Amino acid sequence: MxxxxxxxxxxxxxxxxxxxxxxxxxxALIDTDAIARQLSGPDGAAMAAIAAEFGSTMLTPDGALNRSAMRELAFSDATAKQRLEAILHPMIGARARCQAEAAQAAGMxxxxxxxxxxxxxxxxxxxxxxxxxxxxxxxxxxxxxxxxxxxxxxxxxxxxxxxxxxxxxxxxxxxxxxxxxxxxxxxxxxxxxxxxxxxxxx
Structure with a gap:
């Protein structure tokens, strides 16, 4: 282990x-920020849930999370950060565990x-x-x-x-x-x- x-x-x-x-x-490095960017990038696994929660204004033209718009929303809406984290954090945790298991299997x-x-x-x-x-x-x-x-x-x-x-x-x-x-x-x-x-x- x-x-x-x-x-x-x-x-x-x-x-x-x-x-x-x-x-x-x-x-072995497991970068949770990189995982979050993958999940919230164009066609990312979290984008359907993010769009449903926040609307299309939080999406860039290529279908990724509009990070600057989300930062601005988070500053004005105290619940926005928690709502986004409720979507992303379970997915990030699951992918991080998978990556860790792969690293352990590889003998890291x-x-x-x-x-x-x-x-x-x-x-x-x-x-x-x-x-x-x-x-x-x-x-x-x-x-x-x-x-x-x-x-x-x-x-x-x-x-x-x-x-x-x-x-x-x-x-x-x-x-x-x-x-x-x-x-x-x-x-x-x-x-x-x-x-x-x-x-x-x-």
């Missing part, structure tokens, strides 16, 4: 970069679940053996997210406000990497050192 690691952190904390370093160390000893909302979900903590939290200041998060295409300072601030606090994430962590002011080489060294430590105490 492979060791299951939950990787989480607030938006802009550097999860995707760290996930890549875990893959470099030989871990380490399986990393990249789960942005691990703390918020309430159920992911019990599905993994250890939790690694990426932490950084909110100022750093704002700067990183605001620089992304299609994002503004206000939209970044709204997402930060809706996520778990830094203290809540750290409280559920087995290890924390403070990714503020680190260059890629230093961040990689932190990840590989932690990986080596966890292998020794496996």
């Amino acid at each position: 492979g060791v299951k690691i939950g990787l989480t952190g607030g938006i802009g904390s550097g999860k995707s970069t760290v996930a890549g370093f875990w893959q470099e160390a030989g871990a 000893q380490w399986i990393v679940f990249d789960v942005p909302l691990l703390v918020e979900s309430g159920h992911w903590r019990e599905r993994v053996d250890r939790v690694l939290v990426l932490d950084c200041s909110e100022q750093t998060q704002m700067a990183r997210v605001s620089a992304r295409p299609g994002w503004t300072s206000s939209s970044a601030a709204s997402v930060l406000a809706a996520q778990a606090s830094r203290a809540q994430r750290r409280a559920c962590a087995d290890a924390v990497i403070y990714n503020d002011g680190l260059d890629l080489a230093a961040l990689r060294e932190h990840v590989l050192t932690l990986c080596a430590q966890w292998r020794r105490c496996k």
Whole structure:
């Protein structure tokens, strides 16, 4: 049975970069954001239910979820996020389990679940053996997210406000990497050192 690691952190904390370093160390990666994008992409398995719940205005011309429109709706309608998650989360969980089973069948000893909302979900903590939290200041998060295409300072601030606090994430962590002011080489060294430590105490 492979060791299951939950990787989480607030938006802009550097999860995707760290996930890549875990893959470099030989871990299988299960990216729940990527699964969500597949489910809500053109002809995705969740799109019929999303269209039925929210209407065609939440769809792009090619039949995918209109993410910017959904973000705007979520800011004005407090129930929109929960309604979307009620559709997506069971599907994401099912696909993540299938991918994990395939990785275990292939003999992978380490399986990393990249789960942005691990703390918020309430159920992911019990599905993994250890939790690694990426932490950084909110100022750093704002700067990183605001620089992304299609994002503004206000939209970044709204997402930060809706996520778990830094203290809540750290409280559920087995290890924390403070990714503020680190260059890629230093961040990689932190990840590989932690990986080596966890292998020794496996």
